Amino acid sequence: MSWQARIDAALNERRENHAFRTREPNEQGNGRWLVRGEQRWRNFSSNDYLGLSQHPDVTRAWRQGAERYGVGSGGSGHVTGYHREHAGLEAALAQWLGFDRALLFISGFAANQAVISALMQKEDRLLADRLSHASLLEAASLSPARLRRFAHNDAGALRNLLAKPCDGQTLVVTEGVFSMDGDSAPLAQLAQASREAKAWLMVDDAHGIGVLGEGGRGSCFASQVHPELLIVTFGKAFGVSGAAVLCSHSLADYLTQFARHLIYSTSMPPAQAAALHASLRVIQQGDALRSRLAHHITRFRTGAAALPLTLAESATAIQPLIVGDNLRTQALAQRLRERGCWVSAIRPPTVPAGTARLRITLTAAHENDDIDALLEALYDACRE
């Protein structure tokens, strides 16, 4: 098959499955409102859970950082791109989360790829929750190690896999809060099973950091679990972008030698690190924002209980409504837009076949009115 025929076949398959993706530019897409041209919608698709992307302390820190240091880092951290703003943020994150060290990456995707590819060897195995994020599963399948996926949030299934012999080392991988389901991993049980089998545990807490646990320290802190590797990302509750890997001194030294996404990539701008440090301070003092979010979650779940859709078992800002069929999910999302609410239709392959859903995200930037308007729009859209 020629290149063109191969590409055309893949595109046609997506179209036939009603899973063809497109992107539309916005004027504003992170906050309470999604603005596009003359139109605006109440935004229930943003991961900016605490509304920090527009917090004055954070935007000011970025602006002042850009004025002081310029807008780019100038290179990889291994050359001249490691600034005292990066070092200061790494130290603050490590202290806050109780790890020896933190290493900054330009994205969560890069951090997950880097860690897995630097650590895993041919004789090793990776045991990952079946619903782990694409960045984890892709890194795992690209690595020379054997990948086995265990049933979602099932510590018993993990134990069964751990009981099987392995010549090398085992890395257990899970998310703290699952990005498409909003449910939390049974971290204490997964950590115990891993410890007993002398496996290491890696937790990607992209959706838990900043929102869960005392002071927003995330899922692991809330479960009193200290994994060997904790990945936190900054595109969600931090309201910015980037990521950090939290680990021991020796593992940080190892990743500094072997994590290719760190070595061969331009580091984040120092101004961004300054903005992230400001965001961290807001998160540390952010109990009022977290309670506001918790209040919205309760209001939404109470109101949505009688909808003719399956409300996922989630206590977090991610509140999916499982629809099943791709076309129906898209039609519902469209009807919600016609009623002023922007909700994403998530379809396979992002989620398992037959579980297309409306992925609703609630944030501290919402008002009570927004939640009520969403509920009204959902009841209307389901009746149509």
Ligand SMILES: Cc1ncc(COP(=O)(O)O)c(C=O)c1O
């Ligand atoms: C669980 C999880 N891990 C990693 C990522 C990737 O992080 P980033 O957006 O910083 O690349 C995401 C989503 O963006 C995610 O949901």
